[in-house]
Amino acid sequence: MSANAKSTVTVLGLGAMGSAIAERLRRTGHTTTVWNRTAAKTRPHVEAGSAAAPTVADAVRASDLVLVVLLDHASVREHLDPVAAELRGRTVVNLVTTTPNQARETAAWAAEEGIAYVDGAIMATPDMIGGPGSRLLYSGDEAAYTSARSALETLGTADFEGADAGLASLKDMALLSALDLMFSGYVQAIAMMRTVGVPAVETAREVQAWLEPMLSYGPGLAAIIDGGTYDTGGQSVDFSRAGQASLITASREQGISAALLEPHKKLLDELAATGRGDSDWLRIVDLLTISK
Numbered sequence: 001m002s003a004n005a006k007s008t009v010t011v012l013g014l015g016a017m018g019s020a021i022a023e024r025l026r027r028t029g030h031t032t033t034v035w036n037r038t039a040a041k042t043r044p045h046v047e048a049g050s051a052a053a054p055t056v057a058d059a060v061r062a063s064d065l066v067l068v069v070l071l072d073h074a075s076v077r078e079h080l081d082p083v084a085a086e087l088r089g090r091t092v093v094n095l096v097t098t099t100p101n102q103a104r105e106t107a108a109w110a111a112e113e114g115i116a117y118v119d120g121a122i123m124a125t126p127d128m129i130g131g132p133g134s135r136l137l138y139s140g141d142e143a144a145y146t147s148a149r150s151a152l153e154t155l156g157t158a159d160f161e162g163a164d165a166g167l168a169s170l171k172d173m174a175l176l177s178a179l180d181l182m183f184s185g186y187v188q189a190i191a192m193m194r195t196v197g198v199p200a201v202e203t204a205r206e207v208q209a210w211l212e213p214m215l216s217y218g219p220g221l222a223a224i225i226d227g228g229t230y231d232t233g234g235q236s237v238d239f240s241r242a243g244q245a246s247l248i249t250a251s252r253e254q255g256i257s258a259a260l261l262e263p264h265k266k267l268l269d270e271l272a273a274t275g276r277g278d279s280d281w282l283r284i285v286d287l288l289t290i291s292k
């Protein structure tokens with residue numbers, strides 16, 4: 001029987017995210033069984049209509065579809081490995097944040113054990129689950145994804161990235177990298193403006209107003225990278241180096257470290273030192289590839 005047909009779902013892990021997921025599944029009419037290492041956290045879920053299982057094995061046996069919302073890769077393997085026999089023939093959707101290779105490793109283990117495995121990445125916070133802005137990425141066993149899809153779609157927009165189980169995680173890590181670097185930029189601007197008494201919240205508003213229209217340039221910049229010639233006459237390495245040098249000097253003059261800015265300048269310097277000062281500055285993308 002498919003996971004959809006039975007419409008019962010087990011949720012392993014009732015932290016902030018697992019709880020939001022279990023609640024959403026209940027609200028959308030799914031019969032849910034929950035398990036959590038700290039058993040007391042199952043209480044509100046039981047009061048709301050879920051069944052609580054005393055062990056992972058019991059939880060797994062309750063449903064054809066098992067959603068894993070533990071902390072990290074280590075906790076996933078710690079709790080799934082011992083119940084491989086119970087998981088056989090069932091679908092596991094692992095929503096835990098992992099690296100692509102950790103996802104592939106778990107997928108390889110699942111394949112050996114006869115477990116249908118889908119790796120997921122949650123592009124949302126717990127309060128967004130089930131709401132319009134919630135998006136989840138999936139990769140791995142497509143047939144298993146299809147069978148679980150109607151339950152998964154209750155959590156947010158569901159996008160299947162491909163059969164390589166690491167793909168959802170890779171996109172998750174890439175998008176989070178962009179987010180991290182962007183918010184590091186907020187912190188740099190805030191630190192600089194605090195030196196003249198401007199509150200962080202005020203600078204954050206300024207940064208947002210500045211970045212919102214700037215973001216629309218992203219696809220154009222990406223097209224230069226896809227073109228691969230770096231001779232479009234856009235902002236050059238040498239031009240960018242001068243700009244970056246000013247940012248670094250201005251920070252230091254205000255008594256603020258330039259540690260967040262320096263790596264970018266270092267890459268530009270490397271291009272200039274190897275005779276590529278006239279290239280589009282986006283050529284730094286080539287320096288990010290580390291040969292294995």
Ligand code: NDP
Nearest residue numbers: 013014015016017018037038070071075096097122125126
């Ligand atoms: P929480 O810290 O709120 O909850 C962690 C959960 O993992 C708890 O149920 C905890 O159990 C359990 N846990 C931790 N270590 C172990 C272990 N060794 N064995 C068994 N259970 C363990 O985290 P979240 O719920 O927020 O996050 C869960 C996953 O979702 C993470 O991988 C996170 O990266 C991902 N995620 C979270 C987002 C968010 O905004 N919160 C956004 C996107 C992804 P116990 O109650 O016993 O401590």
